[in-house]
Amino acid sequence: MGTPDFIRELRVTAGRQLLFLPGVSAVVLDDADRVLLARRADTGRWSIIGGIAEPGEQPAVTAVREVYEETAVRCVPERVVVVQGMEPVEYPNGDRCQFMDISFRCRAVGGEARVNDEESLDVGWFARDALPPLEDFALLRIKQAAGDGPTWFSAADPWAVTG
Template identity: 75%
Template sequence: MATPEFIRELRSSIGRQLLWLPGVSAVVFDDDGRVLLGKRADTGGWSVIGGIPEPGEQPAETAVREVYEETAVRVVPEGVVLVETMPPTRYPNGDMCQFMDVTLRCRAVGGEAKVNDDESLAVGWFALDALPELEHFSLTRIGKAMEAGPTWFQGMGEELAVP
């Protein structure tokens, strides 16, 4: 994931200390029920598409922008799948970040899936019964996006899901 300029500016003041950031993930389905995934340039692993909102940007806008920037696919956000605070991560350069992820279910409405920036090594559509190896992060989001249920909030149990 490329580091946005506003974060580089913050880092010049705060150094490597923990930085709390919003994140947006998009679980994108096409009309055939396949899910769009990107093979990340930074980890080499397959993942749902996501990124950091620009200052003042709404989560739905972030999802639309990130999916297009990374895959050339146009999407329409359909709903909030989950909200989850992730554990802190220390990056190879020593920076520490903790993300609060808002995951949106999105529907593809145009474009042809292709690598559209330097953040991805590959992109593609995958049938749900033929997914590549994925980390828990992506598997959880895909699973929750497939449910017809309400938004899921990490740590609060299903009893606090909002219809």
């Protein structure tokens, strides 16, 4: 889908200024514990599935929607694995965004993995020991989804709060 309509509408008045947006990503595993990845059309790189929550949409619902829209796979969120504020990004058109990403471990429950929209060039299942080159963003989430540990987040510095 690319840029959601509500972001386009915001940009009419906000211009290119930094927007803080809710991002959601999903580490989708199948019954063989393979990871679902998509090769992104914008960068040509493999990554986990993700997108922007629509106004009023719950993060888990966003994860399910994005996975289906991009890959035609149906999934069920099992738990939150990472909560992370990301560094600001600037797009080629000058728009600036900063995402707060909530990442879910999801279990595939149906559908056949395929390119299902214009955001992906390819889609596939990968064993964790045979992943294509991935950015640290995806690797951290896959690592956290593989275990049963607590949700990863950057620890708060209690001395950083002033008041």
